[in-house]
Amino acid sequence: MAKITAGVATSHIPAIGAAIDLGKTQDSYWAPMFKGYEFSKRWMQEAKPDVVILVYNDHATAFSLDIIPTFAIGCAASFTPADEGWGPRPVPVVEGHPELASHIAQSVIQQDFDLTIVNKMDVDHGLTVPLSLLCGQPAAWPCRVIPFAVNVVAYPPPSGNRCYQLGKALRRAVESFDEPLNVHIWGTGGMSHQLQGPRAGLINKEFDLRFLDGLKDDPESVARIPHIDYVRQAGSEGIELVMWLVMRGALDAQVREVHRFHHVPASNTAVGHVIMENIP
Amino acid sequence: MALEKPYADIPGTTIFDADQVRKGYHLNMFCMSLMKPANRERFKADQRAYLDEWPMTEPQKRAVLARDYNAMIALGGNIYFLAKLFATDGKSFQYAAASMTGMSQEEYAQMMLNGGRSPDGQPNPTVRRNG
Numbered sequence: 001m002a003k004i005t006a007g008v009a010t011s012h013i014p015a016i017g018a019a020i021d022l023g024k025t026q027d028s029y030w031a032p033m034f035k036g037y038e039f040s041k042r043w044m045q046e047a048k049p050d051v052v053i054l055v056y057n058d059h060a061t062a063f064s065l066d067i068i069p070t071f072a073i074g075c076a077a078s079f080t081p082a083d084e085g086w087g088p089r090p091v092p093v094v095e096g097h098p099e100l101a102s103h104i105a106q107s108v109i110q111q112d113f114d115l116t117i118v119n120k121m122d123v124d125h126g127l128t129v130p131l132s133l134l135c136g137q138p139a140a141w142p143c144r145v146i147p148f149a150v151n152v153v154a155y156p157p158p159s160g161n162r163c164y165q166l167g168k169a170l171r172r173a174v175e176s177f178d179e180p181l182n183v184h185i186w187g188t189g190g191m192s193h194q195l196q197g198p199r200a201g202l203i204n205k206e207f208d209l210r211f212l213d214g215l216k217d218d219p220e221s222v223a224r225i226p227h228i229d230y231v232r233q234a235g236s237e238g239i240e241l242v243m244w245l246v247m248r249g250a251l252d253a254q255v256r257e258v259h260r261f262h263h264v265p266a267s268n269t270a271v272g273h274v275i276m277e278n279i280p
Numbered sequence: 281m282a283l284e285k286p287y288a289d290i291p292g293t294t295i296f297d298a299d300q301v302r303k304g305y306h307l308n309m310f311c312m313s314l315m316k317p318a319n320r321e322r323f324k325a326d327q328r329a330y331l332d333e334w335p336m337t338e339p340q341k342r343a344v345l346a347r348d349y350n351a352m353i354a355l356g357g358n359i360y361f362l363a364k365l366f367a368t369d370g371k372s373f374q375y376a377a378a379s380m381t382g383m384s385q386e387e388y389a390q391m392m393l394n395g396g397r398s399p400d401g402q403p404n405p406t407v408r409r410n411g
Contacts, residue, residue, distance in 0.1 A: 014373065060360040064312050065305050085315050085367030153360055155287075155297040194397075196359045197350060199292030200377040201388060203396025203404065228286045233399050236293050237359075265392040268377050 002100065002174045002181035006047060006277045007247040007255070008040070009215070010133055012056060012188040014125040015267035017089055020132050033271055036261030037133045043259065043275060044134045044142070049184040051097050051144045053104075053170060055246045056126035056188045057152045059084070062118075068154050069116035071166065073108075074123075074147035075101040082122035091128050091137075097144040100177055104146070107173035113166050123147055130188045133273075143184075152189065152240045156227055163242045164223035167249020174250075187247030189240025191262070192233070193269035202235040203270050208262060211241060212274060216257050219248045237269075252278045291401045292381075296358045304356020307344070310334045311361040314368045323368065349380050 016033070019025055025034045061082045063069065079094040105117050127147055135142055148170075151157055158166075167185070174183050191211070194202040211234075214222040223245055230239040259275040287295045294300065310331065313319045323330040331341045343351035344365065352362055359376070366376045378388035391397060395404040 060308070060312060060358070060364070061315075065301060065308050065361075068301075083315060085320075085364045153296065153358060154301050155295050192396075194293065195373060195377050196353050196380060197292045197294055198381050199290070199397065199399075199401050200380050201391055201397040201403075202399060203392075204399055205395070231287050231293070231295060232290055235399075236290075236295060264395055267372070267374050268392065270396070 002177040002179055002183055004171050004174050004183045004185055004250050004278065006049070006184045006275065007251045008130075008134065008184060008186040008273075008275050009244045009247055010130050010186070010188055010273040011190055011266070011269060011271045012126045012129040013266045013269050013271065014084075014129065016271075017125050017129040017132060020137065021090055033263050033266055036263055036271070036273060039259050040134050040273065040275060041136055047184070048182065049143045050181040051100060051146060051183045053146045053148055053174075053183065053185045053250075054127055054130065054188070055148045055150060055186060055243045056130070057240060057243065058149045059124050059126055060153065061124035062121040063149070063151075065154075068151055069149070070151045070158055071113060072116040072118050072149040073101055073105050074118050074121055074149070075105060076119050076121065079121055079123045079127075079145075079147055081128050082124045084124050089125070089128055091132060092140045094123055094127065094131070094141060094145045094147070097146055100174070100179075100181065100183075101146045103177050104170060104173040107176060108166070108169045111169040111172065113169050118149075121147065126188060130186055148246070150243050150246070152242065155239075157239060157242055159227070160225050160242045160245050161223040163245040164219060164249040167246040167251075170246070171250040185247045185250045187244035189243050190234070190238060191241060191270040191272035192235050192238045194235030195237050195268055197236075199235070201268060202238075203264050204233050204235070204238075205262070205264060205270065207233045207238075208270055208272055212260060212262070212272060215244060215248055215274070216255065216276065219245065223249075248276075251276055254279060294353050300356050300358070302356070304358060304361075306334050306336045307340045307352065307355060307357050308361035310336060310344075311357070311364040314364040320368050347379070349376055353380075
């Protein structure tokens with residue numbers, strides 16, 4: 001039986017990808033941020049997931065305004081890093097897990113979450129920056145990845161509670177897959193930031209730290225935070241944090257937080273990162 | 281009955297809701313076309329002619345030509361789509377964000393190093409940094 005053993009949450013800022021790709025990680029601006037991921041890279045090598053379900057949002061890359069799926073699962077055998085206007089990132093092709101992904105799609109739709117199935121899709125920085133942060137710059141990614149895209153660009157995104165309940169459905173789906181796979185689930189995006197308008201540059205460290213505490217100890221309450229609180233307090237793009245609740249919903253009620261990191265700024269954004277494990 | 285929009289009074293913030301998605305459809309799809317290198321070249325060669333291929337409003341086209349990002353957002357633009365436009369210009373997210381705040385990119389970058397802007401729209405009190 002496949003099993004979800006751990007969850008990771010991290011920001012997925014494009015400038016972080018550029019810093020890695022251009023060899024700037026030891027610059028004085030970036031070094032303190034990358035230090036927060038040194039533990040995580042070692043942890044990844046020891047935890048050895050077979051598959052990561054990577055919850056992220058597409059940034060006007062694979063999905064335009066022609067079709068805006070609220071929840072989309074990537075069922076393809078592989079996913080190519082996208083050209084977002086700067087040329088594709090020089091990172092490995094992402095190998096999927098079509099058997100588990102299609103099993104999840106069927107199971108989760110039967111649990112009343114109407115997923116969009118995607119059989120062809122390029123993946124942008126939302127997916128590849130977290131992989132770079134946790135895996136470094138390998139010739140091939142060390143595990144299979146199931147991209148799980150959530151719309152947080154066109155308002156309204158799904159509610160925090162919907163995301164949290166989806167996490168529970170994903171867990172049930174994984175646990176009904178017959179192969180003995182070690183599965184991780186990652187929630188990405190955030191933390192507080194706003195990229196548009198005269199209020200651009202918003203950072204709310206207090207909100208972020210409260211969110212991190214609540215995510216660990218009282219996720220049911222965090223899941224009830226309404227959209228308006230995110231956009232007011234964490235910025236128009238801070239609402240990406242609902243994706244972290246998909247990850248949290250897929251874990252046990254009680255988890256062990258093995259790593260936490262918060263840093264301001266990376267370009268326009270507060271960086272947040274946690275690793276949580278189910279207690280065996 | 282009109283939908284409730286409790287986010288309408290947030291200072292300096294436009295929420296990309298369903299009405300904005302509708303208004304900005306062609307503007308954003310124009311931006312998305314710039315993901316193809318050949319389109320970027322054609323746009324750079326004659327911006328007005330390229331824009332005229334799109335059923336955008338005249339104010340949207342003028343906002344693009346002026347690179348007035350606040351105006352583009354008011355007219356239905358979304359920052360992740362507009363990113364294709366400033367990428368074509370060789371500019372970063374930080375450049376675009378600074379341009380919307382009325383600060384120079386240098387001032388804006390310094391504000392971010394100092395802890396960013398508080399939700400009321402004012403820069404956070406300067407945080408003393410090591411070194």
